[in-house]
Amino acid sequence: MKLSVCATFISLSLLVGCQSTSLTSTDSSDSISTADSSNQIESTTSSNNNTAICPVLGIQPVTVSVSDLWANGDVITDAYTGNIAQVVNGEITLTPSRHSGGVLLLESEEEKARFSWDGATFYHIATDRFFNGNSWNDHSYGRQSTKEGFQGGDIVGLTKKLDYLAELGVDVVWISTPLEQVHGWLPNKSGNSPEYPYAGGATLDWTQLDTNMGSEQEMRTFVDLAHQLGMRVMWSVDTAPSIPTLSDLQQFSIQPNNPDALPSYWSEWQPQEGQNLTHYLDAFKNKNGDIPDWWSEAWMEENNENAITLPAFFANKPSTKVKSSEKTKNEYLAGWMSAWVSEFGIDGFVVSNSTPELTQKIEQEGKDAFTLWNKDNAYKALENASFRVIDLQQQNYFSDQMLSLKSNDEPHCLTKLNAEYVTQSQAEKPSMTRLTWFDGKSLSDSSVGSVNADNYADYRDAATALLLSPNAVSIWYGDETAKMGGIYSKMNWNEIKDQRWSLQSHWKKLIEFRNNHSSIANGEHQVIKREPYYAFIRKNESDSVMVVYTGEKK
Numbered sequence: 001m002k003l004s005v006c007a008t009f010i011s012l013s014l015l016v017g018c019q020s021t022s023l024t025s026t027d028s029s030d031s032i033s034t035a036d037s038s039n040q041i042e043s044t045t046s047s048n049n050n051t052a053i054c055p056v057l058g059i060q061p062v063t064v065s066v067s068d069l070w071a072n073g074d075v076i077t078d079a080y081t082g083n084i085a086q087v088v089n090g091e092i093t094l095t096p097s098r099h100s101g102g103v104l105l106l107e108s109e110e111e112k113a114r115f116s117w118d119g120a121t122f123y124h125i126a127t128d129r130f131f132n133g134n135s136w137n138d139h140s141y142g143r144q145s146t147k148e149g150f151q152g153g154d155i156v157g158l159t160k161k162l163d164y165l166a167e168l169g170v171d172v173v174w175i176s177t178p179l180e181q182v183h184g185w186l187p188n189k190s191g192n193s194p195e196y197p198y199a200g201g202a203t204l205d206w207t208q209l210d211t212n213m214g215s216e217q218e219m220r221t222f223v224d225l226a227h228q229l230g231m232r233v234m235w236s237v238d239t240a241p242s243i244p245t246l247s248d249l250q251q252f253s254i255q256p257n258n259p260d261a262l263p264s265y266w267s268e269w270q271p272q273e274g275q276n277l278t279h280y281l282d283a284f285k286n287k288n289g290d291i292p293d294w295w296s297e298a299w300m301e302e303n304n305e306n307a308i309t310l311p312a313f314f315a316n317k318p319s320t321k322v323k324s325s326e327k328t329k330n331e332y333l334a335g336w337m338s339a340w341v342s343e344f345g346i347d348g349f350v351v352s353n354s355t356p357e358l359t360q361k362i363e364q365e366g367k368d369a370f371t372l373w374n375k376d377n378a379y380k381a382l383e384n385a386s387f388r389v390i391d392l393q394q395q396n397y398f399s400d401q402m403l404s405l406k407s408n409d410e411p412h413c414l415t416k417l418n419a420e421y422v423t424q425s426q427a428e429k430p431s432m433t434r435l436t437w438f439d440g441k442s443l444s445d446s447s448v449g450s451v452n453a454d455n456y457a458d459y460r461d462a463a464t465a466l467l468l469s470p471n472a473v474s475i476w477y478g479d480e481t482a483k484m485g486g487i488y489s490k491m492n493w494n495e496i497k498d499q500r501w502s503l504q505s506h507w508k509k510l511i512e513f514r515n516n517h518s519s520i521a522n523g524e525h526q527v528i529k530r531e532p533y534y535a536f537i538r539k540n541e542s543d544s545v546m547v548v549y550t551g552e553k554k
Helices: 046-051 155-160 162-168 216-228 246-251 329-344 356-376 414-428 456-467 498-516 518-522
Strands: 007-011 062-065 075-078 084-086 091-094 103-107 121-125 172-175 179-181 203-209 232-238 348-352 388-391 398-403 432-437 472-476 524-529 534-539 544-549
Touching: 062 103, 062 544, 075 091, 084 091, 091 103, 103 498, 121 498, 155 162, 155 216, 162 216, 162 498, 203 232, 203 329, 216 232, 216 329, 232 329, 329 356, 348 356, 356 388, 414 456, 456 472, 456 498, 498 518, 518 534, 518 544
Parallel strands: 007 432, 007 472, 121 172, 121 472, 172 232, 232 348, 348 388, 398 432
Antiparallel strands: 062 091, 075 084, 075 103, 103 544, 179 203, 524 534, 534 544
């Protein structure tokens, strides 16, 4: 049975949308179900968010009524500061940390929630832009260094930063596809500039790792260490074959109709007057617009259930592990992907360009391979381990919503953000809600500026709202450090100091609180106070917490 994985996905990169791949889920009896629609959630609706009250008590002692959850004599802790207070007459008095923005994270005990996919904290990484662990593989397959090309991040780099991710507290490391991509350039969306598939989306071989990413031994080391540190690993995988690049066509000796139309090194081809880069394949196409020796049309058909032939270049590719046999497209793809699970114990895939039938087959074969791997590698296996597939083509998987943290007409505050997130997740019930922090500009716009005293609260409060959201959440690499320069800019390791260090510390505290309490992700939500402070509780059968927001004095 396929589970509905409800997640909240906020990109703090100030961009609408995100080039990334997906997640799907297998049946797991050890997952806690999200509170169903019978649990009434009191929350401002979208139409009421504009009139939501932003508290302005500021950072001072605040007396909070906690009788909805705790009895007189109970000792309550603010998880953000570690300060404690005893309940007297149904109330406690505590002072929020000045670093929290006026948030109290109230708990009576730490539960240390059991891992659940539908309440997990995902950390989504474009591997090439994260950290360069090996410089020797930076120019694999003759790829050139360009702004829109590979820039050195690799599996060794991921491994070197696993301690960082473990300290941050994330549950799942979700990486861009490590599979071999086409070797040369492809036209960008405008058709005027070349770009390389550094973030995936142009698979050449599902049986090989891309040399820019690293070796199989390096991947094994990465996955094993991630498991040792208590984290799962998921790969993004595109299930559709890529169109070729000129480098691939020349390497595999696929000849053009007119050899004179190409230079000695085909990848150096330039468009003629009136053309752009999208014409780079014209010399290879037949009258139907196809390239006969590349992937056939049968591979592009979504519901092709017939036995299918591998293209000759692929079957004869020197480094491939492919073997021709009487199989359907889905059988080939599911077999190739489950082989990686058998090899490394990969915990799941996020698949794009899939079909329900293909996703189901990948799930089943992946689950079987995962069960066997755990049996054969019991000393490496995680407790409560289960396999998960997320399908980005699932209908209504994402629900996109533009969110402005600040406008000229009214201030932003956590009250409004929390109401927005909870209302969205309850009303639309998407598998993953993707909210974009959007002010009409991208971080690469010089007028936006780096994180500073004027905008720090925006970054901090967005993190608070995300990490206190119901269901699973996904962090895009660099969200926690206010990475600048666009969604695929390099991770800003050298900038994690001063306000960025303070921001990262804030993320850590919120993630730890989330990890310790299953009710945050999978609990009934109830707003119990709107002024002079804002407070809500989350509770399920085994856990309960209260979050209080006092705001900041303006």
